[in-house]
Amino acid sequence: MEIIETGFNNLLLIKPQVFGDQRGYFLESFNEKKFKALTGLDVTFVQDNESLSQANVVRGLHYQNPPFAQDKLVRVVNGSVLDVVVDLRKSEPTYGKSYAVELNEENKWQLYVPKGFAHGFATLQDDTRFLYKCSEFYAPESEDCILWNDPAFNIDWRVSSPILSDKDKKGRNFEGFISPFE
Numbered sequence: 001m002e003i004i005e006t007g008f009n010n011l012l013l014i015k016p017q018v019f020g021d022q023r024g025y026f027l028e029s030f031n032e033k034k035f036k037a038l039t040g041l042d043v044t045f046v047q048d049n050e051s052l053s054q055a056n057v058v059r060g061l062h063y064q065n066p067p068f069a070q071d072k073l074v075r076v077v078n079g080s081v082l083d084v085v086v087d088l089r090k091s092e093p094t095y096g097k098s099y100a101v102e103l104n105e106e107n108k109w110q111l112y113v114p115k116g117f118a119h120g121f122a123t124l125q126d127d128t129r130f131l132y133k134c135s136e137f138y139a140p141e142s143e144d145c146i147l148w149n150d151p152a153f154n155i156d157w158r159v160s161s162p163i164l165s166d167k168d169k170k171g172r173n174f175e176g177f178i179s180p181f182e
């Protein structure tokens, strides 16, 4: 397992060790002991989620407000996404900055997204299956959404006229946004 710094505090790209042989491959998708030893982060995940999307879907940019904010460990087991986060932590020099990385079934990379980020992804292939671990339970009353294509971020999602949920179509603008995250 290799940890790659992203330039954003505690936002970590994780490259798992893949054991290939004539049958296929094996990897540990999560190992609490190794995760804590390599990242120095004491995170307890309590909920696993999975979504399936066709190509040209955008889900995001979502977060849960404190005290229900979630750390997430996200990965793709089928297909490909451009995974995108925006730093909402007011004390960070990367506040308001976005980070994007392609996660797919070939690279098997994971992204650890700490509390304080809005998170989303665009699907680059049909039948994209997205799995992620959360450190806090789903709390719909605490959910919030920032407009996926807010001009403040100038994100190249690598999709055009994507399929969005009604909720995501009504994401808030970042202009005038007051972050709940220190």
Ligand SMILES: Cc1cn([C@H]2C[C@H](O)[C@@H](COP(=O)(O)OP(=O)(O)O[C@H]3O[C@H](C)C(=O)[C@H](O)[C@H]3O)O2)c(=O)[nH]c1=O
Pocket: 049, 051, 059, 060, 062, 063, 119, 120, 121, 138, 165
């Ligand atoms: C997130 C969630 C949703 N649901 C139910 C609520 C809806 O009836 C249905 C679809 O929910 P939603 O449209 O919010 O799903 P996504 O758009 O994939 O939301 C996720 O997308 C981005 C990428 C994220 O990072 C968040 O974890 C999460 O907000 O699943 C649950 O029952 N539990 C849950 O934890």
